Amino acid sequence: METTTVKEISILKNGHVTSPSGFYAGGVHCGLRRKKLDLGWIYSDTPASAAGVYTQNTFQAAPLLITKHTIEHSKQIQSIIVNSANANSFTGKQGYEDALLMQKLVANQLNIEQHHVAVASTGVIGERLPMDKVRNGIRQLSHTQVDAESFEKAILTTDTSTKHVAVQVEIDGKLVTIGGAAKGSGMIHPNMATMLSFITTDANVNQDSLQQALRKVTDQSYNQITVDGDSSTNDMVLVLANGRAENNELNESHPEWSVFMDAWNIVAIELAKMIARDGEGATKLIEVIVKGASTNQQASQIAKAVISSNLVKTAIYGNDANWGRIIGAIGYSGVPVEASKLSIAIGGIQVVNNGEPIDFDEKDCKQALNQETVNIVIDLQSGMDTATAWGCDLTYDYIRINASYRT
Amino acid sequence: METTTVKEISILKNGHVTSPSGFYAGGVHCGLRRKKLDLGWIYSDTPASAAGVYTQNTFQAAPLLITKHTIEHSKQIQSIIVNSANANSFTGKQGYEDALLMQKLVANQLNIEQHHVAVASTGVIGERLPMDKVRNGIRQLSHTQVDAESFEKAILTTDTSTKHVAVQVEIDGKLVTIGGAAKGSGMIHPNMATMLSFITTDANVNQDSLQQALRKVTDQSYNQITVDGDSSTNDMVLVLANGRAENNELNESHPEWSVFMDAWNIVAIELAKMIARDGEGATKLIEVIVKGASTNQQASQIAKAVISSNLVKTAIYGNDANWGRIIGAIGYSGVPVEASKLSIAIGGIQVVNNGEPIDFDEKDCKQALNQETVNIVIDLQSGMDTATAWGCDLTYDYIRINASYRT
Numbered sequence: 001m002e003t004t005t006v007k008e009i010s011i012l013k014n015g016h017v018t019s020p021s022g023f024y025a026g027g028v029h030c031g032l033r034r035k036k037l038d039l040g041w042i043y044s045d046t047p048a049s050a051a052g053v054y055t056q057n058t059f060q061a062a063p064l065l066i067t068k069h070t071i072e073h074s075k076q077i078q079s080i081i082v083n084s085a086n087a088n089s090f091t092g093k094q095g096y097e098d099a100l101l102m103q104k105l106v107a108n109q110l111n112i113e114q115h116h117v118a119v120a121s122t123g124v125i126g127e128r129l130p131m132d133k134v135r136n137g138i139r140q141l142s143h144t145q146v147d148a149e150s151f152e153k154a155i156l157t158t159d160t161s162t163k164h165v166a167v168q169v170e171i172d173g174k175l176v177t178i179g180g181a182a183k184g185s186g187m188i189h190p191n192m193a194t195m196l197s198f199i200t201t202d203a204n205v206n207q208d209s210l211q212q213a214l215r216k217v218t219d220q221s222y223n224q225i226t227v228d229g230d231s232s233t234n235d236m237v238l239v240l241a242n243g244r245a246e247n248n249e250l251n252e253s254h255p256e257w258s259v260f261m262d263a264w265n266i267v268a269i270e271l272a273k274m275i276a277r278d279g280e281g282a283t284k285l286i287e288v289i290v291k292g293a294s295t296n297q298q299a300s301q302i303a304k305a306v307i308s309s310n311l312v313k314t315a316i317y318g319n320d321a322n323w324g325r326i327i328g329a330i331g332y333s334g335v336p337v338e339a340s341k342l343s344i345a346i347g348g349i350q351v352v353n354n355g356e357p358i359d360f361d362e363k364d365c366k367q368a369l370n371q372e373t374v375n376i377v378i379d380l381q382s383g384m385d386t387a388t389a390w391g392c393d394l395t396y397d398y399i400r401i402n403a404s405y406r407t
Numbered sequence: 408m409e410t411t412t413v414k415e416i417s418i419l420k421n422g423h424v425t426s427p428s429g430f431y432a433g434g435v436h437c438g439l440r441r442k443k444l445d446l447g448w449i450y451s452d453t454p455a456s457a458a459g460v461y462t463q464n465t466f467q468a469a470p471l472l473i474t475k476h477t478i479e480h481s482k483q484i485q486s487i488i489v490n491s492a493n494a495n496s497f498t499g500k501q502g503y504e505d506a507l508l509m510q511k512l513v514a515n516q517l518n519i520e521q522h523h524v525a526v527a528s529t530g531v532i533g534e535r536l537p538m539d540k541v542r543n544g545i546r547q548l549s550h551t552q553v554d555a556e557s558f559e560k561a562i563l564t565t566d567t568s569t570k571h572v573a574v575q576v577e578i579d580g581k582l583v584t585i586g587g588a589a590k591g592s593g594m595i596h597p598n599m600a601t602m603l604s605f606i607t608t609d610a611n612v613n614q615d616s617l618q619q620a621l622r623k624v625t626d627q628s629y630n631q632i633t634v635d636g637d638s639s640t641n642d643m644v645l646v647l648a649n650g651r652a653e654n655n656e657l658n659e660s661h662p663e664w665s666v667f668m669d670a671w672n673i674v675a676i677e678l679a680k681m682i683a684r685d686g687e688g689a690t691k692l693i694e695v696i697v698k699g700a701s702t703n704q705q706a707s708q709i710a711k712a713v714i715s716s717n718l719v720k721t722a723i724y725g726n727d728a729n730w731g732r733i734i735g736a737i738g739y740s741g742v743p744v745e746a747s748k749l750s751i752a753i754g755g756i757q758v759v760n761n762g763e764p765i766d767f768d769e770k771d772c773k774q775a776l777n778q779e780t781v782n783i784v785i786d787l788q789s790g791m792d793t794a795t796a797w798g799c800d801l802t803y804d805y806i807r808i809n810a811s812y813r814t
Contacts, residue, residue, distance in 0.1 A: 332465070
């Protein structure tokens, strides 16, 4: 346990949830959306250790409740079924029956146990799922398909692009792969879990360790992003580990646990950033880094206040280094901050140093903000802790998309 | 104290901060803005009992700190000086000196005590006040001017209209008048106090009672509005009571205290609603009424979650009765709610009843939402408490205004 060797983690060029051994995926059009794919699935050729984190919203949607219950009891999942366009949320008892039926139909179609099927839905809240369409879609499921791209497309709502990544690392001399997919891109302000994200790995991982680690990973990735401050009723992150890499079972005392965690964190953070970058109407990814905090929790609280501010988001959209709005947000974050120690840089340009405004060239700053990724670095100079949060600018297109989403 | 007679409170047709006896006001252009008025003042011909509530933002601006300190010590105010365009916030020690100088210059100009002058600023954060311009402006102050409209104009930033109101009521057989003015219209998400609002009355009111009552009034009015979820560094509400109505001193045990409070509440709520309606880019006032809650605090928490939701705000802008977004916001408000008891009406049209979706005519609903004021009524059916919150829709113009505010 004392010999920590530096391990190389490689990011695959075109990584997917099907990159780890033994995972299959696909997506079909069943009629929930007009033309686009709307029903996707992941399948593992052997039941996989599973863990999940779920939205803290009071009104947890029916599919989420069923998936949570299923994983708590069976600890294993072999297939995940996901529909878009309809969240099956706030749909009462019938909505619960519908989600249960989805689970059963998938089990029958793939000839696996019903308690090895996870169900997820995303889309409009408050409308019943048209189960005839879903039933027809599930009839097209196959456990031999390797079409992760169709899966990634089928789970999207207002997203403009699919979100996927995979990394590889050696553990116990075995090649371990971790893949992931996610969807955004509105109602994104995760509180503990988040939107939908699915992570697959062929690593052999203890289920208890997997669940505990998922919470940690989530806190540093999905829970650090926001698009619009709205937390959905359907958010969940699921991880499936099918053990096909044949490494010794990973848990907190395995000598290479931290290597595995590092690799997993890369996957989760990359997906989280993709969600933020593709936030509804976004033109930019905003990355807020808070340094020099007394605690990680305080750093995170400030980072999230700044990334959530509509005024900061519109200023960045307008390439305006209006740092007073960052001050405003730090000030209402609830964290005590010493003004005289505060330093702020936007896009690499120092605007506040030890509490004093710095003269900066407005043109340079406009250029520094006119980038696809804009960093805001806030140094509190009061401790050693740090946190990063991701979000996006607030634009005309956010209004366009959301003033006409349902109709 | 047992004989509460119903008192008629009349709203004046064109009420201002100068409607109560002995109050004067004016506004000038001193060069902080290009052409518009930018320096305003209120003057009472006798020192008035004063009370204030202030932003909870960590970085309280210099003028706010001075005003707070002044009122805490002198308990009385005779003049309020307000500049727009520059918040004199996060301007360090020099900013504090500048605000102090403003206070002194006003005292000299009006020949009153320095500790009877309140100072307020609003505008861009982080820039020094050009004191030569402010000094020239203060030279134009007069204690005989009755030009409330110039005052109301001088305190505006991105507001599109002035905000003023006055009411009258009889107390101890004397006519008591309460007037008020306010400005919005961005960085509005008050946490205890709010933006700038000034209330004048000729009532004779005990200073302790005035301060305590101001907090209560604020909680039900200014603290119940939001425009963009951002709390400013400069928010404050001040009230001046100069006693010119010659009623017996009002305090909590005065038989007509509740009449005075009712009248005051009307002024505060009207001003708060004007701020919400004139929120940056707004086309509509949204009023969220939560009924049947177990506590007032819970009702308020839900009302504020719904009114703050970008997704609800854009849906109302688009005349889209997308009630799933209201469900989403109630669900993340942090208040436990029983889904099966929940009823929701939008613009008078029932969309959810006892937890069940109600079929409604989309056309009727579109029409009901296409109004200047849209009510959302949420009935929890779990208690007797109620709360109302006010806000506005989120539109293209909010983006336009805030992507180019400073430059």
